[in-house]
Amino acid sequence: MYHEADYIMLSALQHYLFCPRQCALIHLEQQWAENRFTAEGRILHERADSSKNERKGSVLIVRTLPISSARLGLAGQADVVEFHDDGTVFPVEYKRGRPKKDHSDEVQLCAQALCLEEMLQLDIPAGALFYGQKKRRKEIAFDPALRQLTEQVCRAVHELISGQRTPAAVFDQKCEQCSLLQVCMPKGCTEQRSVSRYLIRMLEGER
């Protein structure tokens, strides 16, 4: 059980799976920069947030629902949670773009389900991801493997935050899409890039 003060944000899980350094930059160093991708994501969410709860037949659709889990030390918001009349609770997370290769979206959605299970004291077997670019829902089953992965990532993020150390940068192709590229400086802050060598190169290697 975690203290409320030590809760991490749900979004941190996804950041961690994308890149542990990105996660530390955002959640430990509190740095944020917007680029096209984050702006699109924000607008998509704002749109989802702006609409009110509504009932569609046998389903009550609740938007921007605050959720948390003391067991996992998590807090955040669920974009959309459907409450069906038969008792089923079904979270839906909105994503810009298309399905990713990694499991970060699934983990984030599963974490929402774990929060809801703890708060509502019931089982949530499945949810869905809605991808803006494809305008399509992808149903996700919360199987034991996904639950295990989600809990494991939660622990890793807690360790990262409480350790108060940002991992070293590793330059990768995916860095190009990261809005924190300029904050991170993955090419400047690797272990190979030494300042003393730079000084020698600039001062000794004279014309």
Next chain:
Amino acid sequence: MRKMLNTLYVTTQGAYLHKEGETVVVQVDKENKLRLPVITLSSIVCFGNVLCSPFLLGHCAENDVAVSFMTEYGRFLARVQGPVSGNVLLRREQYRRADCDRSSAELARMFVLGKVANARTILQRGLRDHGAKAPAEGLDQACRQLAHYSKRLLQEDDLESIRGVEGRTARDYFDQFDSLIVTRKQDFVFSGRNRRPPRDRVNCLLSFVYALLYHDTRSALETVGLDPAVGFLHRDRPGRLSLALDLMEEFRPFLADRLVLSLINLGQVKNKGFEVTASGAVRMDDETRKTVLVAYQKRKQEEIEHPFLQEKIPVGMLVFAQAQLLSRYLRSDLDAYPPFLWR
């Protein structure tokens, strides 16, 4: 890459700035003269009697747009600050190192190193470009002095001696500065640095451009979450942004001095654009101030390869890159702070 954002300089006396939706509107005599989206700005600098609505100020604070107020002549008066941003862990580390002479010395020598090496580049370029017109011997001698000191700084770890080197090399450099002015010699004479008040046209230009640079380094430091008031080379003094002054050092020759020299040498500023007051203080007129601001903005839009990051960035982003590198060093991501070295 972070977007290269603009600075809006407002020099029209009596102008009124307010917010309309997401834009800033500049009004003169109740007439809308200019409308700009706030998100395209990194800062607003108001000179003299310029008014800003509180809603615009709040909106700027929310969007990381720095707003500063200067006197008509460019002396800094005040700035508007939103909620404290950035990271407490970073600021604590900054304070811890500033409290320690050894750690301060490590950073101070890098700032001074940047200044000395870049000052040397200025002299060297002067020697190369107009060595025939200028008394080359003194220049050459000063170049060698500065080269000697920049190498000596690499071994220096005593704060007082670093400050000593800084003072000495500044003298050596400014002793030669006059010989870099190759046209309009009779109007633009430089016989040493003076600032309170500037007593010749060259000093008047230098002071003004330094004030612009001070504003830029301060915003850059605040953007990365550092406290601009707690420095390493410069000691704490209320009202002074010591870290902004520290970070400015490496940029003085490259951004400010070079700009002043080219404004004079290319004849962009004229003798009659300055007023010599009864006290001997020299002021520039509105026209000249505008010329300097436009030239400064233009310089910031040029691209340059960052020598350490080895990436092309606009000159105006250099101060941000250096502030970022400084914070990465304080967070132990780098083995030392790499000053911006221009060649």
